[in-house]
Amino acid sequence: MGKRVINFNPGPAALPLPALEKARDEFLDFAGTGMSVLEISHRSKEYEKVHNEATELLRELLGVPTDYKIAWLQGGASTQFYQVPVNLVLPGKRMEYAITGAWSEKAVKEAALYGEVKIVATSADQKFSYIPAKVKFGAGASYAHITSNETIHGVEWPYWPEVPSDVPLVCDMSSDFMGRAIDVKKFGVIYAGAQKNVGPAGVTVVIVREDLLTRAAKNIPTMSKWITHTTENSLYNTPATFAIYISKLVLDYDKQIGGLAAVEKTNREKAKLVYDAIDKSKGYYKGHAKPDSRSIMNITFRLASEELETKFADESKKAGLIGLKGHRSVGGLRASLYNAVTLEGTRKLVEFMKEFQEKNP
Ligand SMILES: Cc1ncc(COP(=O)(O)O)c(C=O)c1O
DSSP, X not given: OOOOOEEOOSSSOOOOHHHHHHHHHTSSSGGGSSSOGGGSOTTSHHHHHHHHHHHHHHHHHHTOOTTEEEEEESSHHHHHHHHHHHHHOOTTXXXXXXXXXXXXXXXXXXXXXXXXEEEEEEOGGGTTOSOOTTOBOOTTOSEEXXXXXXXXXXXXXXXXXXXXXXXXXXXXXXXXTTTSOOOGGGOSEEEEESTTTTSSTTOEEEEEEGGGTTOSOTTSOGGGOHHHHHHTTTOSSOOOHHHHHHHHHHHHHHHHTTHHHHHHHHHHHHHHHHHHHHHTTTTSSEESSOGGGBOSSEEEEEXXXXXXXXXXXXXXXXXXXXXXBOOTTTOSEEEEOOTTSOHHHHHHHHHHHHHHHHHOO
């Protein structure tokens, strides 16, 4: 095997090595079929087993109650930005959103195509560096929408907002899904692109409370309706079989290492290591997120100048630490510490940060 780097990419991102090794080992002959999993029918019993196991593992690890359906869809979380209003908007009832970064801004743009959107809270005033406190959604809305973790700005909701009991809370959980334990019952809908903590790009998980599935108007296209996919066990059309297969291997691995409680514990340790390094740098590294809104998945920070940031990105890459450049829209640096980034890899980053500071005072 060639040398593997320490991968801090924001997504697609690092995947657990045991899952990749298993995929490699059975790549050419899957389950005795004499074919790769890439080559078999989505209606074959061999694939269907993988498909069902992936869903069951997700349900078990996340504790998804039986009155919630799980679908494996395509089109990325970006497609859900419009599928959410298409499936949930009620005639004459506004949609409510909190804007906490670039991703929730994009979600709002799509929802506005389908009706009135009310922005209940925003942190745009301070460059999306915090999650507004005590956010409360109003009665009478079609639904309330939040983005639990803003991948680009590195802020994560430290609490869940107040939502009236008859208003479903919808959450874009793309970048912290399966990175920590959550109470699914707090949400009406959860959606997440797989390519951070679940698997490769190409598949998006949507979890919907059963009673919400019948809201969609009759005249919306079949493929856009969640109920099409939940009724057909995500096999209405050809699903992203390979992405679901890899996701299943990743979920197997999550279970093997102790489930989401263990995953979250390690993630919190990793994040603490890097935030401590920032806080102890005497202002050399400047964290973007306010301490109470810090993401445990995407740590965003800046240096004194763009030149120094470029130097940091270049030299860290040479040292085998990949993907630390910030998103092109905001600049700076970002360490994405998804599940497959190890504690050991995180320690290497912290060592590098200390050395870089010493060498470039
Ligand atoms: C929080 C969040 N929402 C939505 C998206 C868009 O996902 P996709 O590229 O799968 O459409 C991303 C992508 O990184 C994201 O981080």
